[in-house]
């Protein structure tokens with residue numbers, strides 16, 4: 001399989017899952033800072049112009065973080081990236097959806113792309129401030145879910161990879177402190193060999 005990946009972007013979470021499963025893969029870097037996601041070459045591959053984007057061995061493709069994570073978990077059940085009980089699976093995706101659709105798309109995106117939310121440049125500081133609030137609220141909610149646990153749902157799951165990419169932004173891009181439980185989670189994740197391999201890419 002081939003993962004189209006932007007360094008330090010949300011696709012880091014998917015690369016972590018692929019590394020956790022030890023799947024043979026190629027990571028094709030898309031230079032988001034240089035706008036490579038809007039190049040005709042990349043748009044021909046993924047018209048959405050976004051990463052993560054996964055090309056499977058049969059040539060078919062998958063986009064959207066939760067869908068890719070679900071595919072990886074279900075097609076590699078021995079990797080135990082999801083619980084078995086249907087309610088427990090739904091709880092994991094309840095957290096994943098909140099992190100991807102709210103914390104990332106509504107929070108972080110406001111901070112890094114305020115123009116997507118208001119064409120009025122004089123409003124951008126307010127847009128960014130709201131983004132910081134949304135992201136901060138989400139991290140506090142995940143800290144509450146973590147409590148004293150190392151991973152969100154006890155055992156490592158796809159939700160931990162989503163939380164890690166948000167934490168990575170807080171620490172490395174925004175230089176904001178994490179809630180204590182998230183800092184512990186970030187440190188524990190950083191110790192995992194698969195996370196270290198994904199970061200090295």
Ligand SMILES: N[C@@H](CCC(=O)N[C@@H](CS)C(=O)NCC(=O)O)C(=O)O
Nearest residue numbers: 009010037049050051052064065066
């Ligand atoms: N809803 C998409 C969001 C993907 C997304 O926004 N990816 C960002 C990187 S973190 C991206 O490709 N941004 C490039 C751009 O918007 O130009 C998903 O779940 O995969």
